[in-house]
Amino acid sequence: MTLQGVIDAVGFESVLVPDAHVEVTGAYTSDLLSDVVAHCPESALLVTVQNHKNSVAVCTLVGAPAIVVVHNREIPEDMLDIARREGIAILRTPEDQFTVSCRLGHILK
Amino acid sequence: MTMIEVCEVLKADVLVKGEGVQKTVLHVIASDLMSDVLLVDEDDMLLLTSLASDQVLRTAQIVGAVGVIVVNGKPLPSSMVNVANDLRMTLATSKFSKYDACVAVHAALGPA
Amino acid sequence: MSATAQIPAAASTLGGTDPAGGNEPLVLLELIQRLKVRDVMSTKLTTVPRTAPLRQVQELMRKKKISGVPVEESGRFFGLVSIDDIIRALGGGYIDDACSQHMTTKLVVLEDDMPLSFALRYFDRYHYGRFPVLNRDQRLVGIICQRDINRALLVELTHELHRLESSSAKNAEQDGTASIYVLREFPICKYDFENAGKAANQIKQLLQEKKFPAKIIRRIAVASYELEINLCVHSDGGVLSWQISNGRAEVIARDAGPGIEDVEWACRDGTSTANEWIRSLGFGAGMGLVNVKRVSDEFEITSKKGSGTTVKSVIYTDGAEQG
Numbered sequence: 001m002t003l004q005g006v007i008d009a010v011g012f013e014s015v016l017v018p019d020a021h022v023e024v025t026g027a028y029t030s031d032l033l034s035d036v037v038a039h040c041p042e043s044a045l046l047v048t049v050q051n052h053k054n055s056v057a058v059c060t061l062v063g064a065p066a067i068v069v070v071h072n073r074e075i076p077e078d079m080l081d082i083a084r085r086e087g088i089a090i091l092r093t094p095e096d097q098f099t100v101s102c103r104l105g106h107i108l109k
Numbered sequence: 110m111t112m113i114e115v116c117e118v119l120k121a122d123v124l125v126k127g128e129g130v131q132k133t134v135l136h137v138i139a140s141d142l143m144s145d146v147l148l149v150d151e152d153d154m155l156l157l158t159s160l161a162s163d164q165v166l167r168t169a170q171i172v173g174a175v176g177v178i179v180v181n182g183k184p185l186p187s188s189m190v191n192v193a194n195d196l197r198m199t200l201a202t203s204k205f206s207k208y209d210a211c212v213a214v215h216a217a218l219g220p221a
Numbered sequence: 222m223s224a225t226a227q228i229p230a231a232a233s234t235l236g237g238t239d240p241a242g243g244n245e246p247l248v249l250l251e252l253i254q255r256l257k258v259r260d261v262m263s264t265k266l267t268t269v270p271r272t273a274p275l276r277q278v279q280e281l282m283r284k285k286k287i288s289g290v291p292v293e294e295s296g297r298f299f300g301l302v303s304i305d306d307i308i309r310a311l312g313g314g315y316i317d318d319a320c321s322q323h324m325t326t327k328l329v330v331l332e333d334d335m336p337l338s339f340a341l342r343y344f345d346r347y348h349y350g351r352f353p354v355l356n357r358d359q360r361l362v363g364i365i366c367q368r369d370i371n372r373a374l375l376v377e378l379t380h381e382l383h384r385l386e387s388s389s390a391k392n393a394e395q396d397g398t399a400s401i402y403v404l405r406e407f408p409i410c411k412y413d414f415e416n417a418g419k420a421a422n423q424i425k426q427l428l429q430e431k432k433f434p435a436k437i438i439r440r441i442a443v444a445s446y447e448l449e450i451n452l453c454v455h456s457d458g459g460v461l462s463w464q465i466s467n468g469r470a471e472v473i474a475r476d477a478g479p480g481i482e483d484v485e486w487a488c489r490d491g492t493s494t495a496n497e498w499i500r501s502l503g504f505g506a507g508m509g510l511v512n513v514k515r516v517s518d519e520f521e522i523t524s525k526k527g528s529g530t531t532v533k534s535v536i537y538t539d540g541a542e543q544g
Contacts, residue, residue, distance in 0.1 A: 029208040031141035035159045039181060039206060047208065049145060071145075098139040098157070098211050105212030144504075147443055147512055152435075164504075167418035171425060171442045173435070188415075196422060 001108060003066055003089055006045065009107045010100075012068060012091035015075050016083050022065040027104045029097050033058050040064055045108075047100050053079045060086045070097050110134055110218055112176040112199055115155060118217045119203040119210050121178055124190055127199035129153070129175030139211050143168040157210050161185050163192045170196045180207045249406060249460055252377050258340050259333035261373040262354045262363035268293045269302070271321035275310045278302045278320060289351045289364065292320050296360035300324035301353060330355050333362050340365065367410065374408050382406060403427065403465035403542060409452040409474075417453040417504075420461055421446035433541045440516040441470050444534040447509040448474040454504050456530065465542045472534045481524040488514060488522065 004020035006012070028040040029047040033054055040046060042063035048055055051073035059067055066089035069075060075090055083090050093100055113130050116123050123130075136151035141160045146168050154174045158165055161183045169177050176199030179185060185202060193200035203210060267281055268291045278290045282304060292299045302324045310316045310323060331340050331352045343352060344367065351366035382404050405427070407420035425442040433441075445461065452459045452474050459476025481487045488510045510532070514520045519535035 027208050028206065029139055029211060030159050031145075032159050035141075035181065049140065049142060096138070096140070097207075098137045101139060101208050101211035102215035104208075105215060144509065144512075147447060148515075150439075163415070164418060167422050168446070170422050171418070171439075171446045173439060 006104070006107065007091060010093075010103050012093050015069075015090040015092050016080060017066075017089045017091075018084070018087045019065070019089070022089070024065065024108065026108055027101065028064070029101045031097075036064075037061060045104065047097055047104070049073060049097065051075055051079060053082045055079070056082045056086060056088050056090075059088045065089060066091060068093060068100060070095060070100055110214075112155060115214055115217070116176075116178065116201045116203075118213055119178060119180075119201075119205050121201035121203040123199065123201045124185070125193035125198065125200040127176060127193065128197040130199045132175045134175055137211070137214060138174075139207055146172060155214075157207055157214075159183065159207055161189065163188055165189075166192045166196055166198050166200065169198055175199065176201065178203050178210070180205055180210050249374065249378065249408065252374060252381065253338045253341065254336055256337040256373065256377065257333065258331050258335045258337060258354055258365055259363065261337055261340075261369050262333070262365040263369055264363045266291065266361070266364060268361070269320055270294045271299055271324075272319050274317050274319060275302065275307060275323060276316045279307050279311075279316065282307065289366075291353050291361055291364060292324050293361045296362075298330075298353060298355060298359070298361040300326040301328055303350075328353065331365060332356070337370065341370070344370075371408060371410060371413070371416075378406050378408075403431070403463060403470075406460055406462040407449075409449055409456075409459055409461050411453065411456065411458045413453055417450055418446055421449050424463055431542065433538065437470070437536060437538055437541060440536050441472065443516050444472050444513045444536065447513045448472060448532055448534065450504055451509050451532070452476055459529075465538060468538050468540045468542075470536045470538050470542075472536070474532045475529065477529045478527070480526040480528050481522075481530055482526040484522055484524055 001024055002020065003017065003022050003024050006024050007014055023043055024045050025043040026041055027045040027047055028036065030036050031049050033050065036046060036058050040062040044064050046059055046064045046067045047070065048067060049070050051069050055067055056079055068091045070093055072092060072094040111131050111133055115134055132153055134155045135153040137155045137157060138146055138149055139157040140146055141158050143164050146156065149172065152173055154172065156165065156169050156174045156177045157180055158177065159181050161179050165177055166189060178201045180203050182202065182204035189200065205213060267285050267287060269278055271292055271294065281290055282288065288304045290302045292302060302320055306323055306325065329343060329347055329349065329352060331343060331354050333354050333356050351364055353361055354363040354365055356362045385404055405424060409420065421442055424445050425438060428438045428441060449461050452461060456476035457478040459474060462473045464471045513534050517534040518537045521533040524530035
């Protein structure tokens with residue numbers, strides 16, 4: 001499914017979307033960046049509370065095209081900067097990791 | 110669905126059967142930041158986490174969780190089993206990723 | 222005494238006033254003055270003679286999970302082999318040499334009849350993990366490390382406080398005045414991650430046994446846990462205490478340093494001075510004091526950069542402690 005498709009289906013806030021047509025094939029939920037580096041599949045959406053520039057760096061590393069920041073955490077400027085540079089999308093939701101994962105589970109079969 | 114039933118759905122290895130093993134799971138929290146877990150006011154929660162540390166169990170006891178499942182097939186430090194026994198907290202591990210675990214639990218709970 | 226001592230705040234008040242601003246003498250302070258090194262030290266000693274090869278020491282350290290092995294013969298003390306000595310030996314290729322050739326002989330030792338308060342100053346001044354203990358005849362009788370002190374203080378404190386509680390309850394029966402129903406104190410050590418949260422877990426179990434209402438327990442437990450982690454991660458060590466009486470549960474965290482520069486900033490959402498290492502262990506996301514405030518009916522924090530901090534959380538219990 002395209003990133004825009006996911007955004008529309010779930011209703012995420014689009015904080016930064018460099019490429020709305022990028023393919024999303026799955027999702028990975030974790031707040032431990034070491035864990036993301038070790039296990040996150042390519043083309044997955046990263047679901048995390050870590051509103052930190054390191055999360056973007058890790059996405060670039062593993063080939064994840066977008067991050068969904070949960071609990072409506074504020075996106076700091078330096079996180080936006082690196083996301084723009086690396087072409088990683090940042091989405092946001094007021095919901096928690098479990099709820100978001102379940103929603104994505106429905107649409108990303 | 111009870112804690113032990115969730116463990117079955119996630120094909121989890123139950124290392125410690127605690128007080129809440131037969132209790133119904135009322136809420137699921139899938140977080141790796143224990144500081145966030147402490148902000149939640151729900152009762153009878155299941156904690157799904159990638160963090161394998163004694164702190165997870167201590168936090169779980171503080172918030173009255175029914176149990177902890179460590180995901181990603183992470184090997185646990187032996188101290189965790191001791192702490193789980195001391196606190197009578199159900200502790201299990203599952204090879205599912207946290208995302209897959211959330212989806213599987215949700216599917217097993219039936220359509221909303 | 223230095224304010225950066227890795228000891229409960231009370232010890233730093235010897236001969237002076239409590240730097241954290243409290244006026245009441247802490248039970249801990251009396252204990253530290255009353256207890257002697259011999260009351261607290263480990264006497265189950267693993268030692269080797271001078272001729273033992275360093276490799277044997279290495280094996281002992283691995284098997285017994287200890288980090289220092291005294292070298293003694295029939296109680297006569299010669300020196301100490303530490304993990305650092307072993308590492309150097311392995312690197313230098315002399316692990317099969319006898320201990321006597323490489324053990325540390327210039328050592329600080331403690332005497333068994335020294336008050337614990339004295340010993341704590343040594344820990345602070347010298348930053349060694351452990352000290353051998355000799356008796357009046359200069360014979361090796363034990364070894365003392367931080368963990369021994371914590372364990373002993375915890376046991377003594379609990380006895381002392383049980384005693385206070387039961388005598389206070391007796392007074393209440395006799396003269397009908399309000400008394401203290403629950404009183405506990407725990408020393409919390411800097412970066413003691415193995416035990417971080419244990420005190421809060423225990424207080425929660427105690428409240429469950431006393432059948433307090435679940436929602437009240439939850440709030441007291443959360444406040445306690447957050448304050449305990451704070452002491453462990455952000456202070457140089459301190460004391461966590463509980464006093465529940467007259468419908469008020471007071472959870473108080475006192476430390477002797479390093480002090481908070483901007484108290485308002487510290488109480489704000491998401492602010493933290495935790496370093497990367499602490500975050501990697503799962504702590505330090507900066508929600509602690511905010512969360513304590515959230516669950517408290519009253520919240521008070523006093524601190525000065527360079528000296529101590531006291532955080533007090535009060536949760537109303539509606540007399541639950543009276544059963």
